[in-house]
Amino acid sequence: MHRIGTITIFLIAAMVFALGACDTVVEEKKDGSKPEEVADPDPPTYIKTMEAVAVGDRVYRFERGLWTEQEIDESYLPLRSVAFVNPNLGFAGGQGVVLKYRDGLWQPETVAIPPHLMVKRMIASPMTGDVWAIAVSEDGTDSRILHRGPSGAWEAPSTMLEVFGAPDVEPLDVIFLQDDSGIGLLGRQDKDAIFHWRKMNGEGENLIYAYDPDSWRTFECLGRTPEGNLAAGGYLNRNLNNQGFVRFLDINKLLSEDNSGDPKDFLLYDFSVPMAECPEETVNQIIALPEDGVSYVVGRCSRDEIYMYQAGVFEKIDLPGTRGPDYDIAGADFIDRYTGWAVGYQDEKDRTLFLLRDANGWQSVIPVDADNAPLIADGNGEHLYAVDVWEGPEQTVDGRTRDEVEAGVE
Numbered sequence: 001m002h003r004i005g006t007i008t009i010f011l012i013a014a015m016v017f018a019l020g021a022c023d024t025v026v027e028e029k030k031d032g033s034k035p036e037e038v039a040d041p042d043p044p045t046y047i048k049t050m051e052a053v054a055v056g057d058r059v060y061r062f063e064r065g066l067w068t069e070q071e072i073d074e075s076y077l078p079l080r081s082v083a084f085v086n087p088n089l090g091f092a093g094g095q096g097v098v099l100k101y102r103d104g105l106w107q108p109e110t111v112a113i114p115p116h117l118m119v120k121r122m123i124a125s126p127m128t129g130d131v132w133a134i135a136v137s138e139d140g141t142d143s144r145i146l147h148r149g150p151s152g153a154w155e156a157p158s159t160m161l162e163v164f165g166a167p168d169v170e171p172l173d174v175i176f177l178q179d180d181s182g183i184g185l186l187g188r189q190d191k192d193a194i195f196h197w198r199k200m201n202g203e204g205e206n207l208i209y210a211y212d213p214d215s216w217r218t219f220e221c222l223g224r225t226p227e228g229n230l231a232a233g234g235y236l237n238r239n240l241n242n243q244g245f246v247r248f249l250d251i252n253k254l255l256s257e258d259n260s261g262d263p264k265d266f267l268l269y270d271f272s273v274p275m276a277e278c279p280e281e282t283v284n285q286i287i288a289l290p291e292d293g294v295s296y297v298v299g300r301c302s303r304d305e306i307y308m309y310q311a312g313v314f315e316k317i318d319l320p321g322t323r324g325p326d327y328d329i330a331g332a333d334f335i336d337r338y339t340g341w342a343v344g345y346q347d348e349k350d351r352t353l354f355l356l357r358d359a360n361g362w363q364s365v366i367p368v369d370a371d372n373a374p375l376i377a378d379g380n381g382e383h384l385y386a387v388d389v390w391e392g393p394e395q396t397v398d399g400r401t402r403d404e405v406e407a408g409v410e
């Protein structure tokens with residue numbers, strides 16, 4: 001049993017499932033005949049667990065139902081992006097720096113990033129080991145694309161001229177394609193969106209300048225639809241107000257050899273996210289969960305909100321707690337529609353925000369350590385900017401892993 005905040009929970013208690021064959025016991029026979037194996041009358045039951053790392057003004061790791069603060073040189077803080085290849089290998093980006101996590105330690109990597117660039121977006125593939133990141137100056141006028149291959153070496157950072165064929169492009173987001181076979185990059189040149197696709201199999205690259213006839217539409221982020229197509233989000237300025245939108249594009253047409261047609265040919269659907277119109281409404285993150293047939297959308301109006309998209313419908317999530325105009329959901333990630341974390345800043349309490357999604361719904365929690373002492377306090381003024389979530393090892397309801405059970409750990 002693990003405790004978070006003022007409540008006691010079994011992490012993901014509703015996702016209990018029995019895995020594998022039952023344990024067996026052997027009954028000895030005095031006549032020397034072959035022993036019979038009978039099912040253990042009380043085999044252990046395992047639950048699916050979640051692990052995560054969140055970065056910002058501090059770095060936290062979530063394991064076995066507890067958040068713990070990670071030791072890190074404060075000169076590297078704040079960190080704005082994080083991505084893990086596996087539980088023991090991860091990366092985080094900050095101002096002119098990329099850090100690597102290995103064996104419990106965070107150390108700087110050798111990457112030629114200009115010191116004025118912030119590594120604001122990062123993704124990692126557990127399938128291939130590739131890591132991609134976007135580093136951008138505060139004013140958006142200078143930027144680089146970073147890549148670490150499966151060999152573990154970082155390539156020389158690419159300029160926008162090398163990637164998009166134009167020096168005045170601001171990179172916004174990067175995602176993996178289906179089966180991590182390539183990446184998609186979203187850039188912005190004036191108000192025009194530029195989609196760049198790069199395949200990992202050496203077959204070359206596709207470059208698309210996607211023109212939108214509605215000059216008031218501004219793209220901010222990339223994601224995927226539950227069906228695997230491309231989702232691009234941002235805002236549409238109408239009547240001096242910004243209206244958040246999500247546009248679905250046909251990824252097969254985008255990746256075809258002949259993708260030079262009218263970008264309207266790629267359009268599948270265009271949705272206005274149902275936020276009340278206000279001067280700063282926009283969509284800034286899209287997280288697809290194909291196995292569940294849903295996508296989560298993080299948007300901003302007078303405060304940040306989370307929506308769930310399913311079958312053409314956006315449903316606003318009823319988030320807990322009091323939220324003011326500076327309430328900030330800076331990052332969210334999930335292992336399924338019922339399991340994940342969102343992090344940021346809770347303005348009403350002037351403290352770090354931790355939002356847990358589990359079988360009990362959405363909860364705003366104050367993490368505690370093993371002695372039930374809170375890790376954060378009201379008024380700390382600290383933000384988190386990104387979180388990476390993955391499925392942890394199977395555990396019994398009393399917190400033992402399968403390996404511990406098989407080793408006889410009580």
